[in-house]
Amino acid sequence: MTISKQIIAQMPKIELHCHLDGSISLETIHKLAKMENIPLPATLEEQQALFIAPEETKDLNEYLEKFHFIGRLLQTTAALELAAFDVVKQASYDNVKYIEVRFAPTLHTMKGLTLQEIVSAVVKGLKRGEVEFGVLSNALLCGMRHEPVENAIEVAKVAKSQLTHGVVGFDLAGNEVDFPPYAFEEAIKVAKDLDIPLTLHAGECHCGKNVYDAVVLGANRIGHGIALKDTPEYIEYIKENEIVLELAPTSNFQTKTVTSWEEYPFKKFLDLGLKVTINTDNRTVSNTTLNKEYAKLAEVYDLTLKDFYKVSCNGVFGAFVDDEVKKELGEIVNEEFEKLNGH
Ligand SMILES: O=c1[nH]cnc2c1ncn2[C@@H]1O[C@H](CO)[C@@H](O)[C@H]1O
Numbered sequence: 577m578t579i580s581k582q583i584i585a586q587m588p589k590i591e592l593h594c595h596l597d598g599s600i601s602l603e604t605i606h607k608l609a610k611m612e613n614i615p616l617p618a619t620l621e622e623q624q625a626l627f628i629a630p631e632e633t634k635d636l637n638e639y640l641e642k643f644h645f646i647g648r649l650l651q652t653t654a655a656l657e658l659a660a661f662d663v664v665k666q667a668s669y670d671n672v673k674y675i676e677v678r679f680a681p682t683l684h685t686m687k688g689l690t691l692q693e694i695v696s697a698v699v700k701g702l703k704r705g706e707v708e709f710g711v712l713s714n715a716l717l718c719g720m721r722h723e724p725v726e727n728a729i730e731v732a733k734v735a736k737s738q739l740t741h742g743v744v745g746f747d748l749a750g751n752e753v754d755f756p757p758y759a760f761e762e763a764i765k766v767a768k769d770l771d772i773p774l775t776l777h778a779g780e781c782h783c784g785k786n787v788y789d790a791v792v793l794g795a796n797r798i799g800h801g802i803a804l805k806d807t808p809e810y811i812e813y814i815k816e817n818e819i820v821l822e823l824a825p826t827s828n829f830q831t832k833t834v835t836s837w838e839e840y841p842f843k844k845f846l847d848l849g850l851k852v853t854i855n856t857d858n859r860t861v862s863n864t865t866l867n868k869e870y871a872k873l874a875e876v877y878d879l880t881l882k883d884f885y886k887v888s889c890n891g892v893f894g895a896f897v898d899d900e901v902k903k904e905l906g907e908i909v910n911e912e913f914e915k916l917n918g919h
């Protein structure tokens with residue numbers, strides 16, 4: 577029997593892959609629009625069309641178009657702080673115990689904020705959310721692939737300067753089709769040399785080699801990694817190096833990374849012993865919650881509590897936190913799963 581939604585809601589979760597700009601609730605979007613004096617379309621349907629991607633888009637780049645408008649609302653420190661707070665609040669509804677929220681500082685400079693000001697504002701919102709909702713929260717900084725590599729290098733340096741202040745890692749996001757990992761070799765090297773933990777988007781555009789290349793270049797984790805399913809020759813390497821894969825089912829279908837459940841590799845990866853995790857990617861753009869992502873996978877694969885326990889353990893393993901925090905998170909996960917086992 578499929579695990580009930582009630583049990584899923586109670587499972588302790590670790591979310592490693594969630595974008596700030598793709599995950600702001602409509603309620604907070606309304607507040608931001610007022611604060612920033614930017615009119616929204618009149619009807620709910622029109623607003624949804626602006627911020628939510630259809631169930632199917634042509635590809636990743638079409639999905640990414642849904643990030644354009646929201647960017648305009650996130651150009652002041654007050655807006656960024658409120659947005660970050662809102663995402664932690666939503667994570668608490670999914671019983672997330674630890675979340676890493678990612679964003680690209682260079683997308684928030686339209687009104688003259690510096691990268692440091694942007695990062696501080698987001699971290700402030702995350703930490704306020706952490707206190708208010710009891711979800712441990714850190715930030716990841718993204719370099720954008722359509723921008724010059726110098727920007728990504730700058731972002732990596734900002735990440736380094738804030739590493740003990742709520743920033744825990746560096747990512748590359750955006751257009752993977754035209755800018756594969758080696759296009760950003762220089763920026764990745766700077767991040768590596770600065771000892772910044774790395775998670776890189778890869779394998780979202782039918783390109784398994786990108787996953788391998790990202791890891792060769794130094795990624796500790798991979799955003800999505802789905803295309804690895806088509807390149808079995810790299811799977812052992814990913815496994816040996818204990819690379820954590822951040823899957824996000826709804827997003828993976830929307831971007832046409834997969835088109836059927838038969839080819840979705842979640843269970844295959846899990847059974848192979850790869851360190852898979854479940855994520856929302858973008859709560860708003862993908863119109864989802866982490867509970868919904870869990871429920872979908874539970875239904876498709878008839879997953880057991882043990883499977884989900886493994887997923888949470890993989891999340892703790894992959895979290896960019898020190899050993900002491902990992903131990904604490906591990907204990908919370910153990911305790912809460914034990915309670916569920918008793919049901
Ligand atoms: O699944 C994804 N793949 C690649 N890039 C993404 C994905 N989701 C969001 N972004 C990009 O990351 C930026 C910073 O948060 C977003 O503005 C969006 O362009």
Ligand SMILES: [Zn+2]
Pocket residue numbers: 593595749777799857
């Ligand atoms: Zn992503």
